[in-house]
Amino acid sequence: xxxxxxxxxxxxxxxxxxxxxxxxxxxxxxxxxxxxxxxxxxxxxxxxxxxxxxxxxxxxxxxxxxxxxxxxxxxxxxxxxxxxxxxxxxxxxxxxxxxxxxxxxxxxxxxxxxxxxxxxxxxxxxxxxxxxxxxxxxxxxxxxxxxxxxxxxxxxxxxxxxxxxxxxxxxxxxxxxxxxxxxxxxxxxxxxxxxxxxxxxxxxxxxxxxxxxxxxxxxxxxxxxxxxxxxxxxxxxxxxxxxxxxxxxxxxxxxxxxxxxxxxxxxxxxxxxxxxxxxxxxxxxxxxxxxxxxxxxxxxxxxxxxxxxxxxxxxxxxxxxxxxxxxxxxxxxxxxxxxxxxxxxxxxxxxxxxxxxxxxxxxxxxxxxxxxxxxxxxxxxxxxxxxxxxxxxxxxxxxxxxxxxxxxxxxxxxxxxxxxxxxxxxxxxxxxxxxxxxxxxxxxxxxxxxxxxxxxxxxxxxxxx
Amino acid sequence: xxxxxxxxxxxxxxxxxxxxxxxxxxxxxxxxxxxxxxxxxxxxxxxxxxxxxxxxxxxxxxxxxxxxxxxxxxxxxxxxxxxxxxxxxxxxxxxxxxxxxxxxxxxxxxxxxxxxxxxxxxxxxxxxxxxxxxxxxxxxxxxxxxxxxxxxxxxxxxxxxxxxxxxxxxxxxxxxxxxxxxxxxxxxxxxxxxxxxxxxxxxxxxxxxxxxxxxxxxxxxxxxxxxxxxxxxxxxxxxxxxxxxxxxxxxxxxxxxxxxxxxxxxxxxxxxxxxxxxxxxxxxxxxxxxxxxxxxxxxxxxxxxxxxxxxxxxxxxxxxxxxxxxxxxxxxxxxxxxxxxxxxxxxxxxxxxxxxxxxxxxxxxxxxxxxxxxxxxxxxxxxxxxxxxxxxxxxxxxxxxxxxxxxxxxxxxxxxxxxxxxxxxxxxxxxxxxxxxxxxxxxxxxxxxxxxxxxxxxxxxxxxx
Numbered sequence: 001x002x003x004x005x006x007x008x009x010x011x012x013x014x015x016x017x018x019x020x021x022x023x024x025x026x027x028x029x030x031x032x033x034x035x036x037x038x039x040x041x042x043x044x045x046x047x048x049x050x051x052x053x054x055x056x057x058x059x060x061x062x063x064x065x066x067x068x069x070x071x072x073x074x075x076x077x078x079x080x081x082x083x084x085x086x087x088x089x090x091x092x093x094x095x096x097x098x099x100x101x102x103x104x105x106x107x108x109x110x111x112x113x114x115x116x117x118x119x120x121x122x123x124x125x126x127x128x129x130x131x132x133x134x135x136x137x138x139x140x141x142x143x144x145x146x147x148x149x150x151x152x153x154x155x156x157x158x159x160x161x162x163x164x165x166x167x168x169x170x171x172x173x174x175x176x177x178x179x180x181x182x183x184x185x186x187x188x189x190x191x192x193x194x195x196x197x198x199x200x201x202x203x204x205x206x207x208x209x210x211x212x213x214x215x216x217x218x219x220x221x222x223x224x225x226x227x228x229x230x231x232x233x234x235x236x237x238x239x240x241x242x243x244x245x246x247x248x249x250x251x252x253x254x255x256x257x258x259x260x261x262x263x264x265x266x267x268x269x270x271x272x273x274x275x276x277x278x279x280x281x282x283x284x285x286x287x288x289x290x291x292x293x294x295x296x297x298x299x300x301x302x303x304x305x306x307x308x309x310x311x312x313x314x315x316x317x318x319x320x321x322x323x324x325x326x327x328x329x330x331x332x333x334x335x336x337x338x339x340x341x342x343x344x345x346x347x348x349x350x351x352x353x354x355x356x357x358x359x360x361x362x363x364x365x366x367x368x369x370x371x372x373x374x375x376x377x378x379x380x381x382x383x384x385x386x387x388x389x390x391x392x393x394x395x396x397x398x399x400x401x402x403x404x405x406x407x408x409x410x411x412x413x414x415x416x417x418x419x420x421x422x423x424x425x426x427x428x429x430x431x432x433x434x435x436x437x438x439x440x441x442x443x444x445x446x447x448x449x450x451x452x453x454x455x456x457x458x459x460x461x462x463x464x465x
Numbered sequence: 466x467x468x469x470x471x472x473x474x475x476x477x478x479x480x481x482x483x484x485x486x487x488x489x490x491x492x493x494x495x496x497x498x499x500x501x502x503x504x505x506x507x508x509x510x511x512x513x514x515x516x517x518x519x520x521x522x523x524x525x526x527x528x529x530x531x532x533x534x535x536x537x538x539x540x541x542x543x544x545x546x547x548x549x550x551x552x553x554x555x556x557x558x559x560x561x562x563x564x565x566x567x568x569x570x571x572x573x574x575x576x577x578x579x580x581x582x583x584x585x586x587x588x589x590x591x592x593x594x595x596x597x598x599x600x601x602x603x604x605x606x607x608x609x610x611x612x613x614x615x616x617x618x619x620x621x622x623x624x625x626x627x628x629x630x631x632x633x634x635x636x637x638x639x640x641x642x643x644x645x646x647x648x649x650x651x652x653x654x655x656x657x658x659x660x661x662x663x664x665x666x667x668x669x670x671x672x673x674x675x676x677x678x679x680x681x682x683x684x685x686x687x688x689x690x691x692x693x694x695x696x697x698x699x700x701x702x703x704x705x706x707x708x709x710x711x712x713x714x715x716x717x718x719x720x721x722x723x724x725x726x727x728x729x730x731x732x733x734x735x736x737x738x739x740x741x742x743x744x745x746x747x748x749x750x751x752x753x754x755x756x757x758x759x760x761x762x763x764x765x766x767x768x769x770x771x772x773x774x775x776x777x778x779x780x781x782x783x784x785x786x787x788x789x790x791x792x793x794x795x796x797x798x799x800x801x802x803x804x805x806x807x808x809x810x811x812x813x814x815x816x817x818x819x820x821x822x823x824x825x826x827x828x829x830x831x832x833x834x835x836x837x838x839x840x841x842x843x844x845x846x847x848x849x850x851x852x853x854x855x856x857x858x859x860x861x862x863x864x865x866x867x868x869x870x871x872x873x874x875x876x877x878x879x880x881x882x883x884x885x886x887x888x889x890x891x892x893x894x895x896x897x898x899x900x901x902x903x904x905x906x907x908x909x910x911x912x913x914x915x916x917x918x919x920x921x922x923x924x925x926x927x928x929x930x
Contacts, residue, residue, distance in 0.1 A: 036626045161501045161903070164852050199903065361826070361882050363853060387629050388828060390855040417826050417882065419903045438626070438664065438884045 024383055024456070028449045030312040032387055035445035038311070041304040042437040044072060045297065045359070049290040049432035056117075056287040057327040058090025058258045065283050066261050069303065069324055073265035076307055080268065083261035086337040088327040090255040091117055093287055097224060099193075099248035101131070101234055103241055111230035113193065114205040114288060115250040116177060117330045118212075119223045126249030127152065127191050127222065133238050136176050137183040149188030152246050154238075155180050156195045156231050159422065166418040167357065170197055170425075177208050181223040182215050191248065192223040195231040197422060203227045204427040207286050209330045224248055262334045263324040265306055271317040275458070276342075278321050278352040279305045279451055282328035282335075282400055289430030293421065297359030297440055299324045301414070304444035305451055316455045318350065325400040328356065332399055339403035351454040353412045353447055354398025358424075359440040360416035364391025365450060368402075369410040373459055377412070380453050389446055391415050410459050414447055489848055489921070493914045495777040497852055500910035503776070506769040507902040509537060510762065510824070514755035514897035521582075521752040522792040523555025523723045530748050531726050534768065534789055538730035541772055545733065548726040551802040553792040555720040556582055558752055562689060564658075564713035566596070566699055568706055576695035578658065579670040579753060580715040581642060582795045583677075584688045591714030592617065592656050592687065598703050601641050602648040614653030617711050619703075620645050621660045621696055624887065631883040632822065635662055635890075642673050646688040647680050656713065657688040660696040662887060668692045669892040672751050674795045689713055727799045728789040730771055736782040740923070741807075743786050743817040744770045744916055747793035747800075747865055754895030758886065762824030762905055764789045766879070769909035770916055781920045783815065790865040793821065797864055804868035816919040818877045818912055819863025823889075824905040825881035829856025830915060833867075834875040838924055842877070845918050854911055856880050875924050879912055 035041075048055075048065055055062040066083065073081045097115055100108040115121075129152045134140060136157035140148065155176040163169035180192045196206035205225045212220050226234065238244055263283060269275060281298020285291020302322040309316060325334035342349060353365075364384075367374045378392045397411035405411060416439070424430040500506075513520070513530055520527040531548065538546045562580055565573040580586075594617045599605060601622040605613065620641040628634035645657045661671035670690045677685050691699065703709055728748060734740060746763020750756020767787040774781060790799035807814060818830075829849070832839045843857045862876035870876060881904070889895040 032629070033627045162498045164497070164907075166903075361884050388856070391853070419826050419907070420901050423901070436885050436888070438631075442629075442884070 024453065027312065027314065027452055028383055031308050031448045031452065032445040034308055034311050035304065035441040036438065039304060039441040039444060040307055041300040041444045042435070042440050044300040044303060045292060045435060045440065046432060048296045048300065049292045053290045054287040055283060055285045055291055057088040057260060057284045057330060058255070059287070062260060062284055062326065066263055069263045069283065069299065073263065073303060073322070076265065076310060078265045078267055078306060080266040082264050084264055084337060084341060086260055086262055086326055086333050087257040088260040088333045089331045090258045091330060092253050092255065094121070094251040094253060097248065097250040099224070099246070101237065102245045102247065103237060111234065112203050112205050112227045113224040113248055114207045115252040116194065116210040116223045116225055117207055117286065118210050118254065119181065119250070119252055120220050121251045121253060122191070122222045122249050126247055128245055128247040129190050131193070131238070131244060131246035133235055136173060137180055140183055140187055145187045148184065151189055152191040152193060153180070153184040153189040154193045154234065156235055158195065159197060159199050161199060166199060166422050169199065170422060173197065177225065178210050181210055181221050182213050185215060185219050185221050189221060191221050193246065193248070194223065194225050196225045196228050197425065198228050198427070200423045201228045201232065203229050204429055206425060206427040207288055208426045222250060224250060260326045262326050262338055264321055265303065266319060266321045267306055267309065267316050269318040270315050273319050274348055275318040276321060276347055276349045277318055277451055277455060278323050278349060278401060279447055280323035280325055280400055281355045282326070283324040284327050284329055286329055286426045288426065288428045289424070290432055291430060292432045292435050293358040293424050293430050294426065295328065295356045297435065297443070298355030301355045301440065301444040301447055305448040308445065308448040309452065314452060318455045320451060320455060328400050335400035335403050342404065349404050349409050350459045351410045352401040352404050353414065353450060354401045355414040355443060355447060356398050356400065357414060357418065358416050358421040359435050359443060360420060361439045362389060362414055362416050362443040362446040364389050364393070364415045365412045366393050366395030366397060366415050367410065367412045368395065368397040368405065373410045376459070384446070384449065387442065387446065410454070412450065414443055416443055489918065492777065492779065492917055493848055496773050496913045496917065497910040499773055499776050500769065500906040501903065504769060504906040504909060505772055506765040506905050506909045507900070509765040509768060510757060510900060510905065511897060513761045513765065514757045518755045519752040520748060520750045520756055522553040522725060522749045522795060523720070524752070527725060527749055527791065531728055534728045534748060534764065538728065538768060538787070541730065541775060543730045543732055543771060545731040547729050549729055549802060549806060550724060550726055551791055551798050552722040553725040553798045554796045555723045556795060557718050557720065559716040559718060562713065562715040564689070564711070566702065567710045567712065568702060576699065577668050577670050577692045578689040578713055579672045580717040581659065581675040581688045581690060582672055582751065583675050583719065584646065584715070584717055585685050586716045586718060587656070587687045587714050591712055593710055593712040594655050596658070596703070596709060596711035598700055601638060602645055605648055605652055610652045613649065616654060617656040617658060618645070618649040618654040619658045619699065621700055623660065624662060624664050626664060631664060631887050634664065635887060638662065642690065643675050646675055646686050647678050650680060650684050650686050654686055656686050658711065658713070659688065659690050661690045661693050662890065663693050663892070665888045666693045666697065668694050669894055671890060671892040672753055673891045687715060689715060725791045727791050727803055729786055730768065731784060731786045732771055732774065732781050734783040735780050738784050739813055740783040741786060741812055741814045742783055742916055742920060743788050743814060743866060744912055745788035745790055745865055746820045747791070748789040749792050749794055751794055751891045753891065753893045754889070755897055756895060757897045757900050758823040758889050758895050759891065760793065760821045762900065762908070763820030766820045766905065766909040766912055770913040773910065773913040774917065779917060783920050785916060785920060793865050800865035800868050807869065814869050814874050815924045816875045817866040817869050818879065818915060819866045820879040820908060820912060821863050821865070822879065822883065823881050823886040824900050824908060825885060826904045827854060827879055827881050827908040827911040829854050829858070829880050831858050831860030831862060831878045831880050832875065833860065833862040833870065838875045849911070849914065852907065852911065875919070877915065879908055881908055
């Protein structure tokens with residue numbers, strides 16, 4: 001008899017699990033169907049990209065993006081929508097940069113460059129000097145002051161094409177951009193030209209943040225990125241004639257910090273309102289393109305998560321917030337402020353998901369969390385298979401949510417296909433025409449599905465089992 | 466003692482397996498590295514697309530493509546390169562098509578259309594008639610002759626956006642394009658306008674093959690595709706005014722069959738030269754775009770497979786052929802001819818792999834084969850994980866290799882990401898600018914890797930175990 005009862009209980013448990021599995025399957029299908037047929041993310045992004053454009057922190061466009069996304073969140077019938085004040089840096093590019101190299105006096109070749117974000121200007125008349133090529137900052141010490149002083153340093157390290165995950169290739173040489181000016185200045189360089197972080201050969205210079213760190217103002221030198229095609233041409237020309245002179249001129253400027261905002265929308269949890277789930281992207285972008293992939297995509301996908309949960313009739317047990325962070329690109333002030341306020345208010349965040357790797361076809365998620373929670377997420381992998389979502393791996397989650405990290409939160413990042421991302425990253429061609437509606441919407445649906453699962457099961461399930 | 470010996474044997478077996486695994490890992494890494502750093506596929510495709518362009522069977526461009534790819538294969542140092550003669554149909558679009566709809570006499574709206582491949586022309590002065598909208602050919606019988614006779618039938622079935630695999634959505638309504646004219650003719654229609662098989666709303670009409678089957682010449686009516694934007698506009702306008710007249714004019718024409726060729730390159734097997742592995746794509750394309758995705762990509766990837774195996778120093782045990790099939794789009798004559806000749810010559814084909822689903826990021830492979838061979842391929846899945854190749858599924862392999870199907874061959878198809886494919890398929894915007902070099906090269910490397918594995922292990926391993 002006891003065996004029979006145990007058998008029945010076991011059978012009931014199987015049914016319960018099968019039933020839960022089935023409920024989850026049904027909910028995911030609802031989410032994906034809604035995203036692919038009536039999703040709003042693409043429409044929102046069209047406005048952000050084509051009506052507003054590049055949204056550098058402190059710019060009028062950044063404020064317009066705050067106003068627009070707040071208005072759209074207001075229209076979703078959420079429980080709460082608000083702006084979280086945050087002071088942000090304001091760096092302005094100024095008039096378009098200009099550069100050429102001179103092989104013999106009077107014979108010049110114009111090359112496309114752009115100032116790196118945070119760089120100082122050149123003197124008004126520009127800088128003209130000999131230029132010395134090195135592969136990366138790690139090679140500066142080999143040359144030493146003797147060979148570098150008075151020259152412009154040309155950091156020409158190419159991204160490693162054999163990395164399948166292009167973000168790994170990016171990490172492999174982003175130090176040249178971020179610290180090149182500081183490092184080259186120590187050897188007496190008068191300027192820095194960095195090869196654009198782009199796996200493709202083309203004519204777009206790619207900007208991005210750089211830092212002088214604690215370098216005294218007097219020692220700071222201007223830094224710019226050069227397109228990959230021009231980098232190749234310059235490198236070849238230097239091999240033929242090491243005496244080439246390089247000229248560049250830029251009048252970018254750092255202003256005082258200005259007021260800006262994170263934009264936040266919330267569905268308050270029905271059962272555990274104090275357990276908070278965040279889904280986010282960053283609203284600011286670089287100024288050269290319209291910021292469609294970086295990170296208009298993540299912003300509208302995060303808004304879409306709330307919209308999809310509402311439109312599929314799902315009532316979250318926990319509080320779910322979409323946070324559009326300000327100033328990821330050149331300061332991370334929004335991410336830091338959000339974590340600071342959460343901390344001050346003793347808020348308990350259990351899960352945060354960021355989308356900041358482009359609006360391409362989603363391939364899965366990377367998790368920064370205890371092993372048992374990664375295992376919990378991997379347990380849902382079969383639910384995602386019909387949507388061709390295969391990656392549930394350990395890894396970096398995202399810059400904006402990283403300040404929330406502690407032992408009790410699961411951080412995750414959407415992992416879209418990365419092959420095309422650095423063709424567009426921080427360049428003029430990060431433009432809406434390179435967004436595919438279905439890919440963008442599939443990303444939003446994947447995020448909403450993972451949020452649904454963490455909301456339904458919480459993050460302690462794996463430990464309880 | 467016996468146990469010890471058995472133990473040693475078991476240990477040796479483990480070492481042998483681990484060693485083989487390691488050899489395979491090393492070879493795959495070599496293939497991918499070579500493809501991503503020195504691959505030629507993108508370069509070849511640039512020539513096919515930008516120097517030659519659309520390559521419809523029987524056209525000068527198709528012949529130029531034969532000559533160019535033969536020359537390139539010749540340059541690879543293969544054991545054998547040849548042209549396999551095949552007669553192909555020659556259909557010519559003629560002058561650009563023209564269409565408009567007229568809401569009230571004299572008030573017209575031009576709409577973008579293109580003749581379907583194989584369609585007859587309209588009378589020289591065009592056709593003007595009332596137009597009746599139906600969702601798909603399955604609804605024609607509900608309307609019956611009374612409502613259709615003398616009218617143009619407008620088949621406006623949209624592809625199902627909720628299908629994650631867009632090829633499934635394509636299959637769901639491609640019958641309208643292929644058989645629409647035949648079916649509508651049975652009810653007395655005078656012409657057929659088909660909504661383009663495109664998941665996106667845009668202004669490109671998408672062509673593709675259609676058939677009158679056994680319909681007597683006198684009963685044949687002209688058929689054209691209309692862009693998705695225009696289909697939406699026409700549909701809305703018809704709801705407001707069912708009396709709208711539609712006009713279209715096209716002067717396409719079918720000529721007698723002409724001589725063409727499959728282009729074939731071969732590395733002869735060192736150990737089992739009589740066991741043949743084929744890797745292929747089709748060299749012909751529609752005429753509206755430059756055929757970069759359909760199927761210039763598959764053609765150059767197939768050539769690249771041979772190049773990658775050679776450049777990585779791999780000596781195939783079996784004979785490996787790249788076959789660039791002619792006339793997949795409107796006749797499949799190349800695929801049929803290749804199988805016919807293989808049959809006549811009693812050739813033993815053990816594995817055939819086709820790439821005809823675009824040059825996008827590869828996601829895996831679909832297999833049409835006995836279950837044990839699918840299992841064999843699935844056993845290699847971990848080798849592909851570092852390259853984000855996850856799909857090893859049962860499914861359709863490809864039109865060109867399908868005539869080779871028998872009980873002793875494994876057929877497989879490369880499965881690239883499908884989200885963008887039908888944005889470009891058979892339309893003017895199937896153009897080289899929409900090819901990403903890394904995605905294309907990753908596809909070629911994935912194909913070369915699978916060919917390497919089938920060459921190394923044959924296809925009977927699973928049965929022998």
